[in-house]
Amino acid sequence: MNDQGERVEVTSDRDVVRVRQLVRTAAVAVKLSLVDQTKLVTAASELARNTLVYGGGGWVEVAPVDSGRRKGIRIVFADQGPGIADLDLALTDGYTTGGGLGLGLSGARRLVDEFDIATAVGEGTTITVTKWCR
Amino acid sequence: MTLNADEAARFAALLEENQDALVSAWTDRVTTSLRGRLSHAELQRQTSELRRGFQQALAGTAQGISDAAAAELRAQLSELSASRARQGFSATETAVSVFAFKEAVLATLDSSGRNDATTLRDYVAFSSFVDDAALFTFDSYVRVREELIADQAEQLLELSTPVVKLWEGVVAVPLVGTLDSARAQVVMERLLQTLVDTGSPYAIIDITGVPAVDTQVAQHILKTVVAARLMGADCIISGIRPQIAQTIVALGIEFGDIATKASLADALRYVLAQTGKKGR
Amino acid sequence: MERVPILKIGDILLVSIQIDMEDQVALQLQEDLADRIVATGCHGVIIDISALDIVDSFVGRTLATIAAISKVLDADTVVVGMRPAVAITLVELGLSLPGIRTALNVELGMEMLARERATDGEDDDEDGVEDTETPAVPTP
Numbered sequence: 001m002n003d004q005g006e007r008v009e010v011t012s013d014r015d016v017v018r019v020r021q022l023v024r025t026a027a028v029a030v031k032l033s034l035v036d037q038t039k040l041v042t043a044a045s046e047l048a049r050n051t052l053v054y055g056g057g058g059w060v061e062v063a064p065v066d067s068g069r070r071k072g073i074r075i076v077f078a079d080q081g082p083g084i085a086d087l088d089l090a091l092t093d094g095y096t097t098g099g100g101l102g103l104g105l106s107g108a109r110r111l112v113d114e115f116d117i118a119t120a121v122g123e124g125t126t127i128t129v130t131k132w133c134r
Numbered sequence: 135m136t137l138n139a140d141e142a143a144r145f146a147a148l149l150e151e152n153q154d155a156l157v158s159a160w161t162d163r164v165t166t167s168l169r170g171r172l173s174h175a176e177l178q179r180q181t182s183e184l185r186r187g188f189q190q191a192l193a194g195t196a197q198g199i200s201d202a203a204a205a206e207l208r209a210q211l212s213e214l215s216a217s218r219a220r221q222g223f224s225a226t227e228t229a230v231s232v233f234a235f236k237e238a239v240l241a242t243l244d245s246s247g248r249n250d251a252t253t254l255r256d257y258v259a260f261s262s263f264v265d266d267a268a269l270f271t272f273d274s275y276v277r278v279r280e281e282l283i284a285d286q287a288e289q290l291l292e293l294s295t296p297v298v299k300l301w302e303g304v305v306a307v308p309l310v311g312t313l314d315s316a317r318a319q320v321v322m323e324r325l326l327q328t329l330v331d332t333g334s335p336y337a338i339i340d341i342t343g344v345p346a347v348d349t350q351v352a353q354h355i356l357k358t359v360v361a362a363r364l365m366g367a368d369c370i371i372s373g374i375r376p377q378i379a380q381t382i383v384a385l386g387i388e389f390g391d392i393a394t395k396a397s398l399a400d401a402l403r404y405v406l407a408q409t410g411k412k413g414r
Numbered sequence: 415m416e417r418v419p420i421l422k423i424g425d426i427l428l429v430s431i432q433i434d435m436e437d438q439v440a441l442q443l444q445e446d447l448a449d450r451i452v453a454t455g456c457h458g459v460i461i462d463i464s465a466l467d468i469v470d471s472f473v474g475r476t477l478a479t480i481a482a483i484s485k486v487l488d489a490d491t492v493v494v495g496m497r498p499a500v501a502i503t504l505v506e507l508g509l510s511l512p513g514i515r516t517a518l519n520v521e522l523g524m525e526m527l528a529r530e531r532a533t534d535g536e537d538d539d540e541d542g543v544e545d546t547e548t549p550a551v552p553t554p
Contacts, residue, residue: 013436020434020468035323038468038499039506045470046507049437093508104471107507134316326498333518361501366494366516366523 005063010051010079019048019060023075026062030071032133040073040131043111046104047077047127054097055079055125065130072113072132080124087119137259139195145260146192149185152242157182159241163234168227181235184210188235188267199266211267215275219282228275232268236261297328304336304405305329306398310343318354325358329367336408337362338401342373352387359392368408370394372401418443420450426527427451427489428520430462440476447480451487458527459484462520464495474509481514490530492516494523 006026008018023044027037044060051058058079065074084090093106109115114130137145149156160181165174187207194203211232218228239260243253300306307325325337339355341347347355359369372395374382382389395401416439421428427450429443447459461477463469469477481491494517504511517523 013438017434017436024467035319035499035502038497038503042468042470042503042507045468045472049470049472107471107509110506110508111503323498323502326501329518330498333522335518335522357502357505360510361498361505364501364504364511364516365496365498366492366518 005061007059007061009057009059010048011057012052016045016048016052019062020045022060022062023073026064026073027131030064030073030133032073032131036131036134039111040075043108043129043131044075046108047075047129050104050127051077051079051081051125055081057081058124067132070132070134072130074128074130076126076128078124078126083121083123083125084117084119085121087117137192137197137263139197141256141259142192142195142197144256146189148239148242149189149192152246153182153185153189155242155245156235156238157185160185160235160238163237164231167230167234168223171223172221180214180231184214184232184235187211188264192263196263199263199270207267208270211271212274215271216278219275219278225272225275225279229268229272232264232271236264239264297325299332299334300338300402301406303334303409304338304402305332305334306338306340306401308340308343308398312346313344313351313354315350315354318351322354322358322361326361326365329362329365335367336405337367337369338398338405339369339371340373340398340401341371341378342375342398344378347378347381349385349387352382352385356387356389356392368393368405370401370404372396372398415439415442417446420446422450422454422456425456425531426458426460426524427454427456428460428462430465432465434466435473437472440473444476444480444483448483448487451484451489457489457531458524459489459491460520460523460527461491461493462495462523463493463500464497464519466500467497469496469500469504469509471507471509474504474511478511478514490515490527492523492526494518494520 006022008015008022010016010019020041024037024041027040032040044062048060051060056079058077058081060078061076063074065072089095091106091109095106096104105117108129112129112131114128116128117125118127119125157178161174161178164177164181165172168177184207187210191201191204191207194201196203196207198204199208214231215228218231240257243249243257297305297307305325305328307321309321313321325339328334329337339358341355344351355371359371362369370393371389374394374396393401393404395404415436416433418429418431418433418435418439420443421430427447429447431443433439435443450456451459459480461480463477466473477493481493484491492515493511496516515526517526
């Protein structure tokens with residue numbers, strides 16, 4: 001990890017767009033392939049919207065990472081919302097409580113290489129995703 | 135054991151005096167060992183040049199194959215091994231072409247009745263010189279083969295993903311060889327990009343040349359078909375061989391409503407029929 | 415807030431999305447388009463997304479809703495110009511955009527709409543003589 005991360009407060013629609021742009025710039029900087037850029041930005045868009053809609057707002061931090069062997073992008077999405085009671089259910093395709101398509105969490109997980117989620121009811125949710133260069 | 139100056143000079147003289155007999159005996163031996171895969175005339179040209187190369191090297195008092203005086207000879211040997219490697223001769227066959235020179239020299243010594251101790255010592259020294267030359271040939275043969283393999287691997291990568299326009303509005307990807315995940319991904323991205331670039335609403339993925347399809351490769355093909363559909367193009371899969379059809383069913387891979395045809399020709403016929411129908 | 419412009423070309427409404435849309439902009443487009451379909455009486459809508467570098471589930475859902483609303487208002491919708499990387503991502507995401515017709519570019523989209531209208535008009539003589547005047551694939 002390093003500390004060159006950039007943080008965006010997510011409190012409105014406009015911030016979701018800013019997250020997308022930030023992630024794209026970072027993805028281009030570490031030379032992710034076009035398809036991988038697209039996957040990562042899409043995943044970020046889904047997760048940032050979740051932070052806003054389900055978490056009631058929060059922050060997103062985008063940082064380049066270097067494992068020594070390869071480079072990548074790590075993004076953290078954090079909120080102090082209600083948390084997720086049944087994680088397995090939330091990660092199921094088609095499950096939604098917010099009137100969406102229910103693809104946000106499960107879909108985003110398929111678009112990245114690493115996906116970690118920490119959540120507690122009443123305390124909020126933190127999701128960390130990483131995409132590595134091939 | 136290296137040649138000393140005297141030995142080298144004596145052999146240079148010997149090679150000069152008996153050049154016709156040597157070349158002919160040498161050529162005969164090489165022709166036999168290569169079993170007529172190169173013409174006698176061509177081998178005669180090669181051996182006579184090599185004889186001159188050996189003679190000049192020895193006349194320049196080369197004591198080993200790596201001497202400066204043997205530079206010309208080394209170049210000749212490299213060229214010989216390169217051409218042999220390209221023509222598909224084995225390493226042994228290539229090296230034997232040089233070793234045969236020793237037998238030719240021995241035969242010449244015999245027939246000239248020189249069988250004293252000095253001649254024997256000379257011959258042993260000369261023999262080791264030829265051995266080194268043959269080993270040098272062997273090395274450069276291997277090097278050329280490695281270059282060939284590297285070249286071919288590169289060509290294979292370039293060749294591996296052609297996307298061809300088959301008809302107005304129809305592109306085809308003939309997949310050849312084993313598809314690993316990475317290559318499948320590259321092929322599929324290129325196919326989709328070609329659809330956009332050419333504005334072709336139809337793509338035929340021909341897998342006649344794919345020896346085996348596993349779940350992952352099938353997934354890649356299926357995802358490409360779905361992605362193409364999202365973009366507004368139809369994919370047809372052709373050239374599914376019987377074993378692959380069995381694998382697909384055995385693995386429980388669902389091709390759903392994706393059109394599959396036995397051959398590329400069937401696929402093209404199907405596409406043309408489709409466009410005819412749509413045209414009403 | 416920015417708005418996505420809607421152009422009327424003959425019997426077709428053309429929407430070319432050129433900006434990274436906020437969710438509100440997408441919803442606004444959905445409303446504007448419904449209004450314009452009714453106001454103009456157009457029977458075809460083309461949404462060009464060739465400038466979009468991503469389509470997430472929200473935009474995907476909006477497109478599907480627009481197509482459904484248009485259908486109710488007797489207009490066909492074709493989404494054109496989806497980039498390969500976007501399509502690959504949507505497949506991975508699990509979004510198959512059911513109910514949305516797509517074409518590679520605006521031109522093919524317009525042909526598709528024209529065919530659609532022609533077929534609708536011919537509903538009575540479904541088994542009529544095959545007419546190959548407007549092939550989907552231009553002949554060489």
